[in-house]
Amino acid sequence: MRAFLDSLTQTLFPCTCACCGDVLMPGEKQICINCMAELTATLYSGHAHNRTERLLGARIHFLHATSIFTFRHGNTVQRLIHAMKFHGNSELCIQMGRQMGLELLASGRFDDIDLLVPVPLHWWRRIQRGYNQSELLCRGIAQVMHREVNTRTLRRHRYTRQQSLQASADREKNVAGAFSLRHPDDLAGRHILLVDDVLTTGATLCSCCQALEEIPNLTISIATLSVAGH
Numbered sequence: 001m002r003a004f005l006d007s008l009t010q011t012l013f014p015c016t017c018a019c020c021g022d023v024l025m026p027g028e029k030q031i032c033i034n035c036m037a038e039l040t041a042t043l044y045s046g047h048a049h050n051r052t053e054r055l056l057g058a059r060i061h062f063l064h065a066t067s068i069f070t071f072r073h074g075n076t077v078q079r080l081i082h083a084m085k086f087h088g089n090s091e092l093c094i095q096m097g098r099q100m101g102l103e104l105l106a107s108g109r110f111d112d113i114d115l116l117v118p119v120p121l122h123w124w125r126r127i128q129r130g131y132n133q134s135e136l137l138c139r140g141i142a143q144v145m146h147r148e149v150n151t152r153t154l155r156r157h158r159y160t161r162q163q164s165l166q167a168s169a170d171r172e173k174n175v176a177g178a179f180s181l182r183h184p185d186d187l188a189g190r191h192i193l194l195v196d197d198v199l200t201t202g203a204t205l206c207s208c209c210q211a212l213e214e215i216p217n218l219t220i221s222i223a224t225l226s227v228a229g230h
């Protein structure tokens, strides 16, 4: 009900900032210029051995990895993610995807990507939310990088509780074995960009990569819109 009302509000009053609620000025889309300036950029994308790569490197084989913004409790990035997940604001997700795409392009390290693969939601969660925010990020990236989005191969077959509501120690157990594959041939020999909205412990991405492991000659790079600050 809450999500529905939020979505209705967005439809009826589309011209307010998704982060602070202020009325948007002409030329501003979804986020006001002040909040845009407050999005804490990591500047990781152009750099090998960045913090995201170090965070995931011990557990996942990947070519390149990056996160675009840092979220901390109460910061503008956290409000942005919240608006993407719980306010039914699909256009905001696509816009942030375009932002990701521009940064990935500018870095020059993600030029060899063949396909964009979002971290999937369980079908029931997707119905509750109305969309998969990571898939919409991919749609936005695709508008900039002109790559196809593959949503049919990597599947989430187990319903898991909201990660944000759990102690981090429980997260690994929660998502282990939650993903499986259909039509794995679609990805064989390709270089995919695995996309998610948030990186905290990396448990979700690790679990995805475990499922993807059986695909022959698959190269994985990873991009998340945000990473938990330290």
Ligand SMILES: [Zn+2]
Pocket (backbone or CB within 6 Å): 017, 018, 019, 020, 021, 022, 031, 032, 033, 034, 035, 036
């Ligand atoms: Zn704002």
